[in-house]
Amino acid sequence: MSRELAMARKSGPRQLKRESAPRSWRLHRKELTWAPSPRPGGHPRQVSVPLVILLRELLGHARTSREAERIVERSMVKVDGKIRRDHRFSVGLMDVVNISGVGKAYRMLPRPRRGLSPIQIEERESAYKICRITGRETLSSGRVQLALHDGRTLIIPGKEQSQRPEEGYRLGGAVQISLPSQKIMKYIPFNVGSLGLVTNGRNEGRHGRITTISPGTSARRRIARIETQDQIFETPAEYVLPVGTEAALVSLEK
Numbered sequence: 001m002s003r004e005l006a007m008a009r010k011s012g013p014r015q016l017k018r019e020s021a022p023r024s025w026r027l028h029r030k031e032l033t034w035a036p037s038p039r040p041g042g043h044p045r046q047v048s049v050p051l052v053i054l055l056r057e058l059l060g061h062a063r064t065s066r067e068a069e070r071i072v073e074r075s076m077v078k079v080d081g082k083i084r085r086d087h088r089f090s091v092g093l094m095d096v097v098n099i100s101g102v103g104k105a106y107r108m109l110p111r112p113r114r115g116l117s118p119i120q121i122e123e124r125e126s127a128y129k130i131c132r133i134t135g136r137e138t139l140s141s142g143r144v145q146l147a148l149h150d151g152r153t154l155i156i157p158g159k160e161q162s163q164r165p166e167e168g169y170r171l172g173g174a175v176q177i178s179l180p181s182q183k184i185m186k187y188i189p190f191n192v193g194s195l196g197l198v199t200n201g202r203n204e205g206r207h208g209r210i211t212t213i214s215p216g217t218s219a220r221r222r223i224a225r226i227e228t229q230d231q232i233f234e235t236p237a238e239y240v241l242p243v244g245t246e247a248a249l250v251s252l253e254k
Contacts, residue, residue, distance in 0.1 A: 042151025043092025047116060047200075049108070051077060052087040054097065058118055059106070061099060076100045080129065081180025092116065092150060093199055093241075094129045094250075096179060110198070111253060112205040121251050128185060130250060132174050132241050146175070149241075154182060174242045176249050186249070188242040195248050196226055196240040203235045207252050213237060 041048070055061045055068040055077075062068035065087075071077060072087040078098040079091055091097060095108045097118065105126035106118035135147030144156040146169060154177070156169060169175070172190040177183060188194065190213075197207040208228035216222035222237035243250055 039086060039088040039090060041090050043090055043095075045090070048090035048092040049116060050088045050090050051079075051084065054091060054118060055099075059099075061102065071099075081127075094131060095150065096121075096126045096129055098126055107250060109250075109252065110200075110205040112203075115204065119251065119253065125251060126179070128176055128178050128249075130174050130176050130188065130241065130243055133169060133171055136169060136171060144169070148175070152182065154184060157184060172237065172242075188244060188249070190237070190240065190242045193245065194242045195244040196224065197243045197248075197252065198226070198235050198239050199241050200239040201235055203233055203239075205253070206233070207243065207248070210240065210242075 039050070049058065051072050052065055052068040055071055056063070056065060062071060069087040072089075073085055075083045075085060076099060077084055078100075079089065080096055081098075091108050093108060093110070093116065097106045097108070098104075099106075103123075105121050105123055107121050107125070107129070108116055109119045111117045111119075131148035131150055131152070133146050134149050137145045137147070139145055146154045146156065148154065154175070168187050168189075170189065174188040174190070175184050176186040176188065178185055190196075190210075192210055192213060194210050195207065196210045198204055203226075206226070206228065208226040210224055211227050211232070212225040214223040214225075216237070223234050224237045224240045225232060225234050226240070243252070
């Protein structure tokens with residue numbers, strides 16, 4: 001194990017006070033003082049869930065923390081197609097969790113008034129996820145590298161290297177990637193007409209078609225207007241994750 005990886009695995013407190021835990025963990029705050037702290041990773045703590053909490057509190061596949069830890073230690077849990085044996089490993093937006101033995105797959109998605117939650121999906125849908133593009137950099141080799149919301153970085157395939165930012169892979173857009181190979185399957189632009197999922201704020205978990213995108217200023221955020229079957233609402237553009245053009249590429253709650 002490299003020195004950097006060893007330091008990363010040791011970083012961060014092992015516990016945090018329950019009263020400081022995100023509400024989406026659904027902990028009984030008065031029962032005990034402490035809760036497991038997620039290990040630092042690709043998702044910020046406030047928008048991630050450690051596997052032990054996911055298995056025990058959100059999915060009910062374990063009655064106690066020790067039972068949840070055993071499930072993880074026995075290599076029964078995959079996140080984005082890779083086995084994870086650390087019960088403090090954190091999962092966040094769009095991560096796919098497969099649990100062997102029960103034959104179920106879940107995608108972590110925001111739900112109205114409940115925050116980040118596991119949504120059961122079909123097995124075939126666990127083979128991919130959608131990631132927001134948060135950074136774009138041209139390397140010294142001339143190749144283009146994308147930074148994604150879950151902490152990973154990807155190199156744009158060689159045949160698409162010539163694309164300019166205005167033609168594709170723009171910040172705020174998203175990519176559908178295969179799991180666990182991380183190959184780019186599709187680019188989803190953050191444009192008028194695209195389907196958007198709100199990942200933060202008071203409209204968290206709602207989704208619909210983007211009808212307008214108002215430009216921002218130094219004093220005002222960009223605003224996206226989204227139309228659902230029965231409502232129209234506005235939300236900051238950075239809260240919107242594109243999930244499709246004609247139809248959503250992942251299952252969403254109706």
